[in-house]
Amino acid sequence: MTTATAPTTPVLTPEMVAAIQALFPRYPTRQAITLPALHMVNAKLRHVPMAAIPEIAKVLELSPAQIYDTMTFYGFFKTEQGGYVRAWVCRSISCALRGAEEVLEKMCDTLHVHPGGTTDDGKITLEFGECLGLCDFAPAVLANEQVYKSVSLDQVDEICALMKVQAEQQANGTAIPTL
Template sequence: MANTISNSNTPPAQLVEVAAIASRYKGQQDQLMRVLLECQKVVNTFSEDVAAIIAREMGLSQTHVYGFITFYAMLSTKPRGKYIIRMCKSAPCHVRGAREVVKAMEDFLHIKMGETTEDNRFTLEYCECLGICDISPAIMINDKTYGNLTPESARELLKLYIREEGK
């Protein structure tokens, strides 16, 4: 089933930021993905309001923008956690134990891939090759990459994030 965009409330300050980003690319339809990825860093998840503002500022149809957002898995229409954990699902990581690392993270966080923890702290997602295959299996947590993971080191890494949060 296709994703739908919620009409959840996006804070006004974020809408202003989104409008500023999108307005820099007015009329540049080929830059839509770039704009959406930049906006996603601001809003975390796309609501109807956000999609409408991007469409207006770029001079595109809302249908086109909605279609893009709901088609690409890397664009989120569901609220996500403070830390987005992206597990590489490409072949080199897969053959070097990604599946076991995924299982360890799912068990530790009590969620499945694609889900967010109840406290909105962590989201688990798959992604394509992160470009660091020499240290596979690899993950990215927000903007930081980690490689040579084992189930144990993945659990330790998550514990570290939880500890850092508590400080």
């Protein structure tokens, strides 16, 4: 756990608080906004810092423990910052049958990370995924919103290079939306 940030610099900006509050009318309880709030923070900061938890709890009128309890159930949310590109290599059965384990291993070698790790330059976080629902394109990789379909070992170098470009675009705010 990182040391606490100074109390004068809240993690949630006034805009984020307003965005969370804007969801109040949609749900009969505040607690239901836990996941949307966590997603909002995660999308902006690429992680959910510990300091954000009591702030979210305050907006939702909950105990920080309730937020933390829910958040840690979903392995999706991390307390350490990830890369600008978060990539999942699917390892479930349809992808595994078509070489996903080998793709994941080569991608780890190419990026010098273990599954779940982030490259030294902070650009790419590489994880394994369980069934991404892209079985018709096995083996599949999801990198932020970009889908790499039917990936062969020969394409791994190129895809890693593309993910680096994607990460730079994200970092300097010039990313092209995928839709």
